[in-house]
Amino acid sequence: MAKVNSPETEPTNPTKPVKEQLAKAMEKKAKIGDAKVTLKTPKGTRDYGPKSMVIREKVLKTIVDTFKRHGAETIDTPVFELRDVLLGKYGEEGGKLVFDLADQGGELCSLRYDLTVPFARYLAMNKIQNLKRYHIAKVYRRDQPVMTKGRYREFYQCDFDIAGQYDLMVPEAECIRVVDEVMTQLDLGDFEIRLNHRLLLEGMFSLSGIADKDFKTVCSSVDKLDKSPWAEVANELINEKKIDEAAVNKLEQYVRLRAQNPDLDNLGLLEKFLEDPEASQNASIVTAVKEIKVLLEYVELFGANQNVVFEPSLARGLDYYTGAIYEVVIKEFSFSGLGGTKSDNPDDQVSVGSVAAGGRYDKLVGIFAGGKGKSNVPCVGVSFGIERLFSIMEAKAATEEMPGRTNATQVYVAAAQKGLLKARMNVIRQLWDAGFNAETSFKANPKLLDQMQYCEARFIPWVLIIGESELAAGVIQLKNVKDREDVKVIPIADMEKELTSRLNGST
């Protein structure tokens, strides 16, 4: 029972000999003493207490209501999948981050890494050709957690996907409208919906002379351009990833077009590709530009274009995207900025990075269906990573005067004297039978002050107070908790009627 957890496999300090490090570990162990169990959640995970749950449920409701407004149905899949189902779907980096279940005999399984691959498996397994579905569930990644930024190893994803053979960019436009609705309603400050296309990336890479085999690894470097300067990315490509320097320099002129033309609108930036003598001759680039233009037109018709930015350096890491890709970033988050004005103090700002992302993945279902053309199902979707949204909402809640109500209790049954437990039980039974949300103390003889304080602390609006003499007369006191003076004596028989009218009027 006195087990000690294995230390994290973090890089050991090469300057210290093993012996010294071992001694340090033993010392650490001794300090823990004979405590039986470490009282913590596993690394990268957290509990949600009642107050956090209120915020979480509010965010989830906004998202689910939006998904429903767009006609989506919901499904659920197991938290773990056969390991083979996940294998090879998440790129070089992602694959390393999958949580495996121990081999305890039987099938080899892993925790799901996202909801997209399970969705594709579900479509292929059930031979479904068309489905607009949402799925809200936790996914698992053995990433380095940054709890303050909402980066966890266990986190919710809220996915909205459209499966089916449809016309160019119509489902994509609806996904972006969904993103725009959710972000506008959550009201967490300025956001940007960044847009790109896999074919554009392929075209730019090919023009620059980057080999097909290097596509994924170059993508993963280029995708860092929103956080790192070009010099750093170029250094990584040339010196770490051994990409030809001339190719990298040529790539720069394409992937940095947005950075070099911050004031150009989306159509203007797209024109740059068609004006370029080489790019305008590349079939992939021409197709991508044409498709992005269609998407931008539809998004405008849907009234969701205000925050859409075409960004040629956007290169999401997942292997399965085949067409349009997009992600949402909160441009600047600051406490004072929540009301609309921006804070000048950078310390006020909590950077949370991308809060939603998605794109088209036309071949994933086909892989599961055995690769036959007929069984393939084109898909497009978007996934909200709501832990980051929670972090912002929680930070916001901490600075604001929040009601903090974590229960739904409408009325509390209190006793003014001792010896009234059974009388309280009789009254609350009638309230429960009538469908009221009601509580009473679990103590046989609670103090009246304690009972009133319980109601106040929990924002319960009404209290019914039983007294001996009142009970004998068939009456009960009804009191508004906020306004302690407002005492009214009513017949017990009228209790439900009185409560109903007050709850309809006030709560």
Next chain:
Amino acid sequence: MAKVNSPETEPTNPTKPVKEQLAKAMEKKAKIGDAKVTLKTPKGTRDYGPKSMVIREKVLKTIVDTFKRHGAETIDTPVFELRDVLLGKYGEEGGKLVFDLADQGGELCSLRYDLTVPFARYLAMNKIQNLKRYHIAKVYRRDQPVMTKGRYREFYQCDFDIAGQYDLMVPEAECIRVVDEVMTQLDLGDFEIRLNHRLLLEGMFSLSGIADKDFKTVCSSVDKLDKSPWAEVANELINEKKIDEAAVNKLEQYVRLRAQNPDLDNLGLLEKFLEDPEASQNASIVTAVKEIKVLLEYVELFGANQNVVFEPSLARGLDYYTGAIYEVVIKEFSFSGLGGTKSDNPDDQVSVGSVAAGGRYDKLVGIFAGGKGKSNVPCVGVSFGIERLFSIMEAKAATEEMPGRTNATQVYVAAAQKGLLKARMNVIRQLWDAGFNAETSFKANPKLLDQMQYCEARFIPWVLIIGESELAAGVIQLKNVKDREDVKVIPIADMEKELTSRLNGST
């Protein structure tokens, strides 16, 4: 990529030599061929499609509404815990069924086996002395699944628990009231709330001469009495578990009191213990009888006594119970019986066993808090295993005419001719902006018949049909989907007003 899953570790047939069995396995593997991925969910798990989700959400809502009616707040904890947190909490049998995560470096973790141990860990870690919480989440057990009976390896638990130092049996009575409310509202046929007390089991075992060390193993046999005859249980105790035959025979006279007195009411059966010359002198039994009497009285005051049955052989397997224990069984489930009458045909009946269980566990938080008296928190609760309830509801749904609606769409935007995609986009944008749940086809030029059939199949109540000439005149057709003839031409400007009044009236 062409990996084959490890075979399940099931008992090998001892009559066949290893070589023969190996040949058979190789043959099986060859049949699988080079299929890249097995299209299935892991053993003991399942997907929930949109129709199942509607049922599941209905069951969950009934349960959550009841928990809220009793003032509970909600929390959430990670799906895996440090392995040490779970270790030794689930008895001999349970411990073997815990799913471990693979050791990929870092902490050793396991999937949660229930929500009770994580709740106790949460209370101890946050030093919380009082909390009435509910928690709805999936738990994991490497049990032999029986899918038709709703026994899975991944399943939901819906837990309601009351933590705090309170007066005798008051929280227990509320737990039983909660069970009674949920079961009554789900309306799945006759149910029984079976009740016992750990001290009664301890007293009966001690009187019979069973050693303390054998308590758990004897409990696990005695608990089978609801399904197996006494002879079988006695045989297991004497021959397999090597319990003294005289002790087993003496035990029979106590644990079979209910079976031998089927017509006695609960108080009458409790009296049997006080009438027994030996039992009436056993302090544990006397305390248990007294406490059960108090509980029965409170449960009656709460109006939840109709289905409560005191059952001295009830012996829940979990180690952590210290006081009252209870479980709910659906007595008899039959399709024809759902309306109130019972079916005479046993083939109609789906046995699902226990659908909820719980009890008092006063020492679990103390174990995490380091065993100091002051840091202990007494707890009592109940857990609904709703997969079994889902199985019943799904069986019920399959035999009934169900509406089968799996979306919330209020209006569909259709086009009567080709070339109206952008016009549809413009109309649906206005509907979304006004907060309507609205859909339109993702095809550029869908056929009108296909659009109408989509609405019918998905039970969408209203459709707005755009036509070229109508568009030119600033009008649109509003149609009730059920009654195809009901066409009304309205100005596009009045669209929202017309829809609102119709939705309020009809849907």
